[in-house]
Amino acid sequence: MAGSHYGRIFKVATWGESHGVAVGAVVDGCPAGLNIDEEKIQDWLDRRRPGQGKYSTARNEADKVRILSGVFEGKTEGTPISLLVENSDARHKDYDKIKDIYRPGHADFGFDMKYGFRDYRGGGRSSGRETIGRVAAGAIAGEFLKELGIGIYAFSRAIGPVAIEDGEIDLEEARDNPFRLPNKEKASMASDFADRMIEEGDSIGGIAECRISGVPAGIGEPVFDKLDAMLSAGIMSIGAVKGVEIGEGFNAAALRGSENNDPFRTEGGRIGKGSNHSGGILGGMSDGGEIVIRAAFKPTPSIRKRQKSVMRDGEEVDISIEGRHDPLIVPRALVVVEAMAALTIADFMLINMSARLNRIKDFYREF
Numbered sequence: 001m002a003g004s005h006y007g008r009i010f011k012v013a014t015w016g017e018s019h020g021v022a023v024g025a026v027v028d029g030c031p032a033g034l035n036i037d038e039e040k041i042q043d044w045l046d047r048r049r050p051g052q053g054k055y056s057t058a059r060n061e062a063d064k065v066r067i068l069s070g071v072f073e074g075k076t077e078g079t080p081i082s083l084l085v086e087n088s089d090a091r092h093k094d095y096d097k098i099k100d101i102y103r104p105g106h107a108d109f110g111f112d113m114k115y116g117f118r119d120y121r122g123g124g125r126s127s128g129r130e131t132i133g134r135v136a137a138g139a140i141a142g143e144f145l146k147e148l149g150i151g152i153y154a155f156s157r158a159i160g161p162v163a164i165e166d167g168e169i170d171l172e173e174a175r176d177n178p179f180r181l182p183n184k185e186k187a188s189m190a191s192d193f194a195d196r197m198i199e200e201g202d203s204i205g206g207i208a209e210c211r212i213s214g215v216p217a218g219i220g221e222p223v224f225d226k227l228d229a230m231l232s233a234g235i236m237s238i239g240a241v242k243g244v245e246i247g248e249g250f251n252a253a254a255l256r257g258s259e260n261n262d263p264f265r266t267e268g269g270r271i272g273k274g275s276n277h278s279g280g281i282l283g284g285m286s287d288g289g290e291i292v293i294r295a296a297f298k299p300t301p302s303i304r305k306r307q308k309s310v311m312r313d314g315e316e317v318d319i320s321i322e323g324r325h326d327p328l329i330v331p332r333a334l335v336v337v338e339a340m341a342a343l344t345i346a347d348f349m350l351i352n353m354s355a356r357l358n359r360i361k362d363f364y365r366e367f
């Protein structure tokens with residue numbers, strides 16, 4: 001299928017359908033010599049694994065990753081890295097009832113219009129399971145970035161209408177509740193709201209915030225391939241993401257220039273900024289500040305609550321979706337956001353190496 005590749009130097013292709021034999025990714029362009037093993041990739045995958053409580057799908061799979069190529073004696077070989085995760089708990093029967101019905105809010109209608117048929121078993125390529133390949137590849141990009149002193153961390157900024165204000169963030173707390181909200185009181189409010197929605201057979205959305213630290217200034221290309229444009233494209237390509245903002249984002253429209261500009265200053269001989277309304281990106285290039293991205297996730301489309309829809313032949317029907325679905329996507333998708341951020345930044349770090357002649361000459365002088 002076209003459109004399953006991402007990146008220009010650090011490249012990834014994801015493959016596999018939700019209820020097919022397996023899902024996975026091929027990473028090409030990762031430099032040789034990076035320490036990587038299945039365990040490190042598994043740590044990332046375990047954070048998106050289903051079956052972890054009532055706020056995620058009951059589909060219960062180990063999602064154990066196997067590295068098929070490109071790694072030798074614990075190090076990347078510079079050759080394509082093939083990653084595979086088997087689908088062990090795929091129940092096609094759950095989908096037989098809806099195979100000819102278009103689920104409101106899902107990709108079914110578009111697939112039929114585009115290809116003339118669709119893999120209705122679990123949503124095929126439009127399933128949340130497609131993100132396994134992204135996360136496995138993102139884990140390798142994340143390890144590469146760690147070598148360069150770059151860290152990536154995402155948490156929930158809002159669950160449904162329960163949003164965290166700037167002064168309320170306690171990142172330690174985000175590790176302790178199933179919503180990954182960085183505030184205890186707000187997590188308990190989110191729990192009340194989510195329980196009510198689940199009882200009603202409904203679903204909820206939310207906002208993920210991703211912070212990237214340690215990116216040197218000047219990463220990103222200044223015209224079409226702006227860092228903010230490419231990060232937004234990568235994160236917007238995750239299923240159910242309907243909005244992306246960087247730094248002040250939509251708020252900036254209501255601010256004055258004097259409020260939104262970040263004053264430059266010198267600290268210990270280094271140029272920095274006194275605030276970070278830019279979210280770490282100016283002119284399409286990193287400005288040395290922490291990169292801050294937020295992604296708005298819509299409520300999960302597959303819901304038990306009765307809705308109106310149509311069959312493939314146009315007959316109008318009522319639909320109630322019984323399969324196993326995430327009542328909210330954000331907590332499981334945080335690691336997917338981190339993965340897309342890692343893949344994008346890793347690619348740009350490599351692209352940036354060709355920006356200056358003197359650095360290219362320095363590099364080749366070493367041979």
Ligand SMILES: Cc1cc2nc3c(=O)[nH]c(=O)nc-3n(C[C@H](O)[C@H](O)[C@H](O)COP(=O)(O)O)c2cc1C
Nearest residue numbers: 106107126127128239240241301302325326332333
């Ligand atoms: C990690 C993850 C899990 C998801 N789980 C479900 C799910 O259980 N049920 C569902 O209907 N959609 C789920 N989705 C969302 C659909 O994939 C998505 O809404 C659908 O493909 C339509 O695309 P769009 O919302 O981007 O327009 C999930 C998405 C992600 C990223």
